[in-house]
Amino acid sequence: MSDAHDHGLPPKSSVSRWFLTTNHKDIGVLYLITALFFLVFGGLLALLFRLELITPGADLLGSLGYNQAVSTHGLLMVFWFISPFAFGFANYVVPLQIGADDLAFPRLNALSYWLYLFSGVLMGVSFFQGTTFAGGWTMYAPLNTPAYIPGEGLGATSVVLALIMFTAAVTLGSVNFLTTMYRMRAEGLRMRDIPIFSLSINLTVWMMLFAFAALLAALMILASDHILGTTYFQFANDGSTLATDADNPGASLLWAHLFWFFGHPEVYIVFFPALGVMAECFQTFTGRRLVGRKWFIISMVLVAIQSFVVWMHHMFLTGINLPIKTIFMATTIGISLPFDLMVFSLIYTMAKGRVRFTTPFLFSLGALILFIVGGITGVFLGAIVLDYQFRGTYWVVAHFHYVMVSGATALFGGLYYWYPKITGKMYDETLGKIHFAVYFVGFNLLYFPMFVAWETPRRVFEYSRDLQIWHSMATVGGFILGASMLIMFYNLFVSLWRGEDAGDNPWDYATTAEWAVSSPPPLENFPGVPTYADGSLSFMDDAEVARRTSGSGGSGVAADGGTAADGGTASVTTAATATPASPAHETAGEEHASHASFWPFLVSLGGFVAFLGLSGVRTGSVVYVSMAAVGGLATFGALFGMTREPFHAPEMPIAERWPFDSVEKMKLGMWTFLASDIVLFGAFIGSYAFVRVAYGWSEWHHDLIPAEHVTMPGLINTYLLLTSSFLVVLAMVAAERESKKGTTAALAGTFALGVGFLVNKGLEWQHLFHIHTEMFPNGWNLSTNIASSTFYLTTGLHGAHVTIGLVICAYMTYRAWNGAYQGDDRAIEYFGLYWHFVDIVWLFLFPLFYIL
Amino acid sequence: MDWKGYTVIYVVLFVFATAQAVVEFAGLVDSAYWVAFGVIMVLSVVKAVGVAAYYQHLRWEPRSVTYLVLGGTVAALALTAAAAYSIV
Numbered sequence: 001m002s003d004a005h006d007h008g009l010p011p012k013s014s015v016s017r018w019f020l021t022t023n024h025k026d027i028g029v030l031y032l033i034t035a036l037f038f039l040v041f042g043g044l045l046a047l048l049f050r051l052e053l054i055t056p057g058a059d060l061l062g063s064l065g066y067n068q069a070v071s072t073h074g075l076l077m078v079f080w081f082i083s084p085f086a087f088g089f090a091n092y093v094v095p096l097q098i099g100a101d102d103l104a105f106p107r108l109n110a111l112s113y114w115l116y117l118f119s120g121v122l123m124g125v126s127f128f129q130g131t132t133f134a135g136g137w138t139m140y141a142p143l144n145t146p147a148y149i150p151g152e153g154l155g156a157t158s159v160v161l162a163l164i165m166f167t168a169a170v171t172l173g174s175v176n177f178l179t180t181m182y183r184m185r186a187e188g189l190r191m192r193d194i195p196i197f198s199l200s201i202n203l204t205v206w207m208m209l210f211a212f213a214a215l216l217a218a219l220m221i222l223a224s225d226h227i228l229g230t231t232y233f234q235f236a237n238d239g240s241t242l243a244t245d246a247d248n249p250g251a252s253l254l255w256a257h258l259f260w261f262f263g264h265p266e267v268y269i270v271f272f273p274a275l276g277v278m279a280e281c282f283q284t285f286t287g288r289r290l291v292g293r294k295w296f297i298i299s300m301v302l303v304a305i306q307s308f309v310v311w312m313h314h315m316f317l318t319g320i321n322l323p324i325k326t327i328f329m330a331t332t333i334g335i336s337l338p339f340d341l342m343v344f345s346l347i348y349t350m351a352k353g354r355v356r357f358t359t360p361f362l363f364s365l366g367a368l369i370l371f372i373v374g375g376i377t378g379v380f381l382g383a384i385v386l387d388y389q390f391r392g393t394y395w396v397v398a399h400f401h402y403v404m405v406s407g408a409t410a411l412f413g414g415l416y417y418w419y420p421k422i423t424g425k426m427y428d429e430t431l432g433k434i435h436f437a438v439y440f441v442g443f444n445l446l447y448f449p450m451f452v453a454w455e456t457p458r459r460v461f462e463y464s465r466d467l468q469i470w471h472s473m474a475t476v477g478g479f480i481l482g483a484s485m486l487i488m489f490y491n492l493f494v495s496l497w498r499g500e501d502a503g504d505n506p507w508d509y510a511t512t513a514e515w516a517v518s519s520p521p522p523l524e525n526f527p528g529v530p531t532y533a534d535g536s537l538s539f540m541d542d543a544e545v546a547r548r549t550s551g552s553g554g555s556g557v558a559a560d561g562g563t564a565a566d567g568g569t570a571s572v573t574t575a576a577t578a579t580p581a582s583p584a585h586e587t588a589g590e591e592h593a594s595h596a597s598f599w600p601f602l603v604s605l606g607g608f609v610a611f612l613g614l615s616g617v618r619t620g621s622v623v624y625v626s627m628a629a630v631g632g633l634a635t636f637g638a639l640f641g642m643t644r645e646p647f648h649a650p651e652m653p654i655a656e657r658w659p660f661d662s663v664e665k666m667k668l669g670m671w672t673f674l675a676s677d678i679v680l681f682g683a684f685i686g687s688y689a690f691v692r693v694a695y696g697w698s699e700w701h702h703d704l705i706p707a708e709h710v711t712m713p714g715l716i717n718t719y720l721l722l723t724s725s726f727l728v729v730l731a732m733v734a735a736e737r738e739s740k741k742g743t744t745a746a747l748a749g750t751f752a753l754g755v756g757f758l759v760n761k762g763l764e765w766q767h768l769f770h771i772h773t774e775m776f777p778n779g780w781n782l783s784t785n786i787a788s789s790t791f792y793l794t795t796g797l798h799g800a801h802v803t804i805g806l807v808i809c810a811y812m813t814y815r816a817w818n819g820a821y822q823g824d825d826r827a828i829e830y831f832g833l834y835w836h837f838v839d840i841v842w843l844f845l846f847p848l849f850y851i852l
Numbered sequence: 853m854d855w856k857g858y859t860v861i862y863v864v865l866f867v868f869a870t871a872q873a874v875v876e877f878a879g880l881v882d883s884a885y886w887v888a889f890g891v892i893m894v895l896s897v898v899k900a901v902g903v904a905a906y907y908q909h910l911r912w913e914p915r916s917v918t919y920l921v922l923g924g925t926v927a928a929l930a931l932t933a934a935a936a937y938s939i940v
């Protein structure tokens with residue numbers, strides 16, 4: 001491939017390429033390799049505690065060591081292995097399957113990856129800060145708070161911060177994938193027509209967008225309990241008495257609600273991509289279209305929606321009331337029905353087709369069998385009375401490993417399936433089959449005995465001597481499973497050199513678009529703009545595209561093509577830039593598509609240093625404090641560099657965009673992000689409502705809030721924000737009219753009002769911190785009680801949003817002063833979307849925290 | 853929308869915010885808490901819808917963008933309502 005073609009991207013053999021690349025295929029490969037690393041990390045921990053469990057008692061790791069190993073194993077596998085592994089495929093395959101040349105925001109995609117990597121590094125570092133988190137992967141309160149964590153607890157704080165970083169990566173990724181899938185499908189490709197794997201990813205990212213926002217809320221609150229000293233998840237506040245919950249009765253249930261509101265969708269987030277791989281492999285290796293494809297899709301959509309209303313089946317043994325348990329038992333049983341349909345669809349596809357037992361198919365079939373066992377045992381748990389018995393036992397452990405690791409099984413199938421596409425080489429089929437055989441035996445030997453020994457209490461290293469034989473079997477199974485993975489690593493590694501050339505499509509009957517291009521595909525994927533307009537895949541050349549887009553306008557280049565550098569500010573290119581001499585696919589504006597940026601790496605590195613510093617600031621140590629400061633500055637600087645960097649990611653000139661036809665990609669990205677922000681704030685406000693209900697809604701105000709906390713500062717701030725919102729729309733009007741003065745003045749006014757808001761808030765807080773009343777002799781600060789915690793943290797999060805908005809606003813004012821935005825107000829509009837949202841949030845915070 | 857339209861919206865928002873405070877200053881929060889609660893929350897919702905529809909231009913976007921926003925809102929409300937109900 002020529003230099004001109006690679007757009008400044010070094011060759012794959014060069015190390016620097018992998019730090020610079022923003023190309024979806026490179027990033028897919030990075031995800032796959034990194035995720036496999038975390039699989040080994042989490043797997044070794046598991047082997048350690050399986051060794052521990054050969055006999056009862058903690059004679060190998062010690063009790064705290066055991067708890068750490070179990071907790072971090074769960075976190076690593078659920079967060080750092082399985083979803084990122086699936087998103088390696090998603091990155092690589094989805095753009096190819098839908099006919100896009102990359103994701104909508106390539107640099108954000110790289111940023112997601114680096115944030116993910118560094119969050120994992122932070123997780124690793126936590127092991128060296130005394131002890132890491134030891135309270136179980138579900139991180140139940142109050143064991144997740146410093147008062148209940150042995151030692152200084154800095155490692156635990158790092159884990160919480162690592163999860164926050166991971167969640168940031170996921171949120172950016174969701175926004176990116178949704179924008180891509182709704183703005184960049186090849187012409188003629190309706191949503192329902194996209195290949196089933198891409199469809200499964202689409203639903204996965206929808207769930208991620210909302211579920212991870214709730215997790216983010218939970219984690220931010222927890223981090224604040226750790227670092228700032230709020231008391232959401234603590235029972236007692238004075239540090240002397242721990243056992244009473246009188247002053248914050250909602251503490252432990254609040255965590256459970258937030259966590260499981262995320263947690264149940266999460267299990268489908270883990271499983272859906274695997275389901276997509278299974279469906280894809282079943283189709284290819286039976287040579288048949290999925291039987292009842294339409295119903296399969298409808299079922300997936302139903303499950304994705306329903307997944308948000310079953311979470312309390314994880315809370316049957318808590319103090320929630322019986323009516324709500326019953327409702328959630330019903331929804332849980334309801335959600336298993338669409339799953340049955342999908343399972344039958346896969347089975348019929350197999351029955352009707354002619355099966356070829358290749359390695360990917362074997363893994364898919366194995367995954368299906370394991371999933372059926374896991375699903376059936378899950379239905380047991382969904383029944384309240386049965387769960388009273390099973391909760392907290394190895395039945396649960398066996399159940400979720402059968403379902404989750406079934407998902408991993410399918411994904412290993414996916415690795416074999418797409419390996420020839422990614423590398424251009426064929427793996428060794430015999431070794432692949434041997435891997436499957438050993439894997440399947442090891443898996444069942446590991447997890448099936450857990451059903452038999454279900455009376456073993458979960459997360460505890462002591463168990464009854466009668467059960468020892470089963471645990472010994474499980475340990476042996478664990479080592480067999482681990483060994484089987486070595487076969488895969490060996491096979492895939494050696495085949496890079498010794499494998500036969502795979503050709504474009506090594507699998508007969510594979511029909512999705514990734515198989516229509518070479519292996520590996522060229523940097524920009526397709527030899528032209530893909531279209532399905534006449535029923536099958538073909539490519540339009542420059543002349544064709546120019547002809548199609550020049551006349552009608554409509555959704556063509558002239559209207560909204562080639563607009564925004566991702567994350568940056570809009571700039572318009574026109575169709576006229578296409579030159580007949582350029583290669584066929586280098587159509588309008590695409591000529592300058594960029595593929596390299598170093599900033600995403602730097603932003604993430606800065607974030608890593610900042611978070612590591614934050615984990616220890618409460619000790620006051622100079623090292624930690626300066627790391628936090630330096631890291632924060634570096635992150636900010638790198639973000640600024642990224643904004644200034646010219647980076648071009650053109651929109652497709654012709655594409656299928658239902659149902660967001662007229663929503664330009666930056667705007668859609670912004671709205672998608674705001675939707676997740678709604679859930680974040682919603683979860684904060686919901687937490688406030690929950691702890692207040694738990695305390696007693698009416699007593700709250702009287703018992704916990706000083707009379708000095710008055711309405712006036714809130715009302716003034718409401719006026720300030722409303723006025724600033726008004727000025728933003730005026731800035732838009734001025735920019736449309738090409739009034740440079742007007743635009744600059746309105747933006748400067750917005751900035752001034754926002755600063756006024758923060759100053760007013762600062763004064764108010766200062767006052768409240770230092771009141772001396774009979775009820776609050778030491779002031780009313782973050783740690784005083786649960787009401788002060790909710791007040792400062794929720795309005796503080798809002799204040800942080802205002803601050804970020806002000807930074808952007810200052811930058812835009814400066815640019816407007818220099819003549820930007822005249823005649824093109826889109827950048828102001830997108831900033832406005834954010835700013836108005838922050839305004840809207842305040843419209844609810846004001847009455848809830850100042851009046852009611 | 854031109855600046856006149858935006859100004860009308862601004863005035864309405866301003867008046868509603870003031871009305872919320874008046875409800876409190878008039879003592880309604882103390883005398884009839886849940887009535888005051890209802891009035892104030894409804895005012896907030898109306899203001900929010902106004903900002904979203906006009907300042908954020910949802911009125912002029914395809915309906916699908918509104919559904920996206922509603923999706924997030926419903927999720928947050930479901931969490932809040934069900935969690936609160938589970939302990940009463």
Ligand code: HEM
Pocket residue numbers: 138267268270271313314332333335336339374375376378379380381382383387390391392396399400403404407
């Ligand atoms: C097919 C229908 C399913 C039903 C009815 C179901 C039901 C349940 C129930 C009721 C529990 C709570 C058990 C307890 O803690 O007492 C549970 C736990 C769990 N399930 Fe499922 N499940 C299903 C599918 C899945 C799937 C597909 C996955 C993941 C791929 C999964 C992953 C988990 C996990 C990780 C836990 C344990 C959470 C913990 O650590 O406490 N489940 N399941």
Ligand SMILES: [Cu+2]
Pocket residue numbers: 263264267310311313314
């Ligand atoms: Cu669940």
